[in-house]
Amino acid sequence: xxTRIYLDYNATAPARAESRKAVAQALELHGNPSxxxxxxxxxxxxxxxxxxxxxxxxxADPKNVIFTSGGTEANVTALSPLNVNPxxxxxxxxxxSEIEHPSVLASGRFAPDAVRLVGATSDGIIDVAxxxxxxxxxxxxxxxxxxAANNETGALQPVARIAGIVxxxxxxxxxxxxxxxxxxxxxxxxxxxxxxxLSAHKxxxxxxAGALVLGEGMARLPSPLLVGGGQELRARxxxxxxxxxxxxxxxxxxxxxxxxxxxxLAALRDRLEADIAARAPDAVFFPKGAPRLPNTANFAVPxxxxxxxxxxxxxxGIAVSAGASCSSGKVEQSHVLVAMxxxxxxxxxxxxxxxxxxxxxxxxxxxxxxxxxxYGKFETQRAAA
Numbered sequence: 001x002x003t004r005i006y007l008d009y010n011a012t013a014p015a016r017a018e019s020r021k022a023v024a025q026a027l028e029l030h031g032n033p034s035x036x037x038x039x040x041x042x043x044x045x046x047x048x049x050x051x052x053x054x055x056x057x058x059x060a061d062p063k064n065v066i067f068t069s070g071g072t073e074a075n076v077t078a079l080s081p082l083n084v085n086p087x088x089x090x091x092x093x094x095x096x097s098e099i100e101h102p103s104v105l106a107s108g109r110f111a112p113d114a115v116r117l118v119g120a121t122s123d124g125i126i127d128v129a130x131x132x133x134x135x136x137x138x139x140x141x142x143x144x145x146x147x148a149a150n151n152e153t154g155a156l157q158p159v160a161r162i163a164g165i166v167x168x169x170x171x172x173x174x175x176x177x178x179x180x181x182x183x184x185x186x187x188x189x190x191x192x193x194x195x196x197x198l199s200a201h202k203x204x205x206x207x208x209a210g211a212l213v214l215g216e217g218m219a220r221l222p223s224p225l226l227v228g229g230g231q232e233l234r235a236r237x238x239x240x241x242x243x244x245x246x247x248x249x250x251x252x253x254x255x256x257x258x259x260x261x262x263x264x265l266a267a268l269r270d271r272l273e274a275d276i277a278a279r280a281p282d283a284v285f286f287p288k289g290a291p292r293l294p295n296t297a298n299f300a301v302p303x304x305x306x307x308x309x310x311x312x313x314x315x316x317g318i319a320v321s322a323g324a325s326c327s328s329g330k331v332e333q334s335h336v337l338v339a340m341x342x343x344x345x346x347x348x349x350x351x352x353x354x355x356x357x358x359x360x361x362x363x364x365x366x367x368x369x370x371x372x373x374x375y376g377k378f379e380t381q382r383a384a385a
Contacts, residue, residue: 050249079108154296163192
């Protein structure tokens with residue numbers, strides 16, 4: 001059986017060995033973490049140890065880590081007018097950029113007419129000046145939600161700068177840190193965020209685990225989506241996902257150690273892009289000038305279809321993503337690239353190549369060879385047309 005090459009870490013990272021081991025060990029335990037007997041205390045100790053490891057990844061206090069089922073639940077838990085003003089939630093608005101993840105653009109528990117969308121620059125950065133104008137013009141309580149790094153382009157957002165604006169106006173800032181965690185240093189105090197969302201499977205942990213982390217100035221616990229038993233500081237009821245949390249904690253600890261290797265990953269990414277540019281002078285890369293995640297390359301050749309490329313690479317044994325895919329797997333035009341002003345034929349043709357800790361020179365060589373073959377066939381067809 002041929003060895004496949006996985007270059008889709010931004011979609012889901014392969015499970016780290018440390019995480020798999022932690023999950024297996026957690027399966028040997030059988031207590032409920034809310035029980036007071038010895039079996040329950042053992043499981044509770046595992047949860048709290050993992051909570052500390054996740055907190056350490058983002059410089060947080062462990063008591064401010066609320067475990068969830070993943071990044072989407074963390075985002076939806078954060079995005080509630082009740083988290084800004086529980087006494088008059090009807091008057092609260094939420095500002096967010098057009099390049100946010102769909103789980104944020106769905107607006108959480110904000111009514112559609114309470115959401116204000118802000119544009120992005122051609123470099124894939126939220127238009128901070130426009131956001132500040134919107135906040136200045138707004139009279140009343142508000143929240144801002146902005147991602148730390150874009151999942152498609154890898155563009156790093158100026159979260160700390162936005163935090164200064166939000167806090168100066170008395171607002172609440174939520175940061176979707178799902179893609180940035182484990183790839184660039186994240187410190188919730190340095191970001192200035194009141195709430196930060198994380199996901200285990202993006203850093204080599206199991207699916208179905210995530211966290212909403214509270215930062216300085218968050219005066220109250222977030223309004224829960226799930227109520228009942230009062231677990232997770234009464235912010236997320238339901239017996240904790242013990243195996244997922246154990247794997248999450250182990251992955252967070254490993255990801256923190258791996259941050260020192262990100263420069264090597266960026267060098268591999270840069271070589272990939274240089275080789276593509278040499279073979280296809282008309283290739284367009286996103287973003288053009290903004291700082292970005294060290295592992296992410298997003299590019300398109302006008303006229304080439306992303307779906308065709310992804311399928312052809314898959315047949316060649318290489319996994320990448322199109323610029324945007326919906327839950328059914330159908331390739332759609334990237335809303336991120338559209339917001340950046342990319343032409344339609346480019347936005348529909350972009351693919352994302354995202355590297356990880358198991359990526360080396362051989363994987364890059366194989367990708368370049370396979371992609372070049374696809375591009376060569378496209379060039380032949382274009383010349384004959």
